[in-house]
Amino acid sequence: MIRGIDMSHPWKPQAVVLGTDLTATSGVVAGTAIEIARRLDVELCILHVFQYLIHHRYRMPVSWMLEEVRRDINAKLRRLKKRAEDSQCSASTKVIESEDPAGSLLKESARFERAILVLGTHARDPIERFFLGSVAEQVLRTTRFPVITVGPHVKRRFGMGNDQLMFATDLTERSLEPIPLLAALMTPSTHLTVVHVTESVLETDARAAMDTVRARMALYLPDQAMKHQVKWKVIHSSEVTKALIEAATEDKAELLIMGMHRSGELNAHLPLKTGFQIIIGAPCAVLSVCS
Incomplete structure (x- = not known):
């Protein structure tokens, strides 16, 4: 955190809620959540939704298999909790058995x-998203909280490299809403690039x-941060998604x-909006503040 920023402001989160599927690819998502919680000095709540067909009539007893899966889940959560605590981050874990991962994550976060919210998405293109849907997209369309989404092209967690942040704005009021949160995430070593993509050819x-x-x-x-840690970039392009990813x-x-x-629920299967396209194609985690 940069000296001079008052973290008692009402926009400071009370917790970071990580929704994890505990797969091999979830490590980058978890690492990002841990760093965000550590940087903001708030608790990390780790949530795993265990999905299985509760009402299905199996031909053989499966209770022993389910118990084995539950033990494996709890062991992985304990390791993840220790990883967070080793990074000086307070953490708690919870398992919810449900067929609705998005609904469970939204309900759990509503306690605050x-x-x-931090979660990953495996969708790689619009076709895959259309047929499979996305927990991340359901959450983004519904929650009132900021969401950090780690897409399929992200190879390193937030905080592992050069501490480089990028803030994309179309200069509308809603696009400026993330500013208090991005300020809270900055440290004295952070570099921030503010990007505006426009079709206008008039530089002035x-x-x-x-x-x-x-x-x-x-x-x-603070003035020093504005002077030494922030740079400004205007990109002249009609392809916003491509320009921001590049x-x-x-x-x-x-x-x-x-x-x-x-967007409203009726738009759920219309062509991807710019924000979802960026999340799927971005080389880094994306923090979205929805209005």
């Missing part, structure tokens, strides 16, 4: 007035438009932060 107009963002960020970041790759960003406009 303010929380950050684009630079002037960024003044709104500068003024808002100055409310949360910018995050070029900057070796560890966390891409953006505001998103929540």
Whole structure:
């Protein structure tokens, strides 16, 4: 945390809620959640939803197999809790047996007035998403909390590399909502790139438009941080998704932060909105603040 930032502000989360499937690929997701909770100095609540067909009539007794699976789940959760505690992060674990992972995660996070949710997504393209659906997408469409999504192309957890953050804004009011949270995540060694993608070819107009963002960020970041840790980038392109993914790759960003406009349930299977496209294609974790 940067000296001068007041972490008692009402937007400080009470907990980071990690939804994990405990698969081999979930390590990067867990590592990201641990670093976020450690950096914000809040508890990490680790949740695993155990899914099985409760009402199915099996031809042979399966209770012994289920107990074996439960023991394996609890052992993995204990190791994950120890990993968090070894990183100086307070952690708790919980197993919920349910056929609705998204609903269970939303219900668990609702215990808090303010929380950050962290989860992974395996969807790699719009076709896969259309047919399989996505727990991450269901959560993003429903929750009132910020969500950090770790997509299929993310190879390293947040906090392992150069502490490079990227904030994408379209200069609308809703796109500025993540600013207090991104300020809280910054440390004295953090580098932040603020990116605006525009079709306008007038450089002076684009630079002037960024003044709104500068003024808002100055409310949360000390002058020294604004001067030495923040850089500004205007990208002229009509392909927002491609431009942001390329910018995050070029900057070796560890966390891409953006505001998103929540779509209604009727839009669940329409073509992907820009935010979901970015999450699926990003080389780093994506923190989304939905309005």
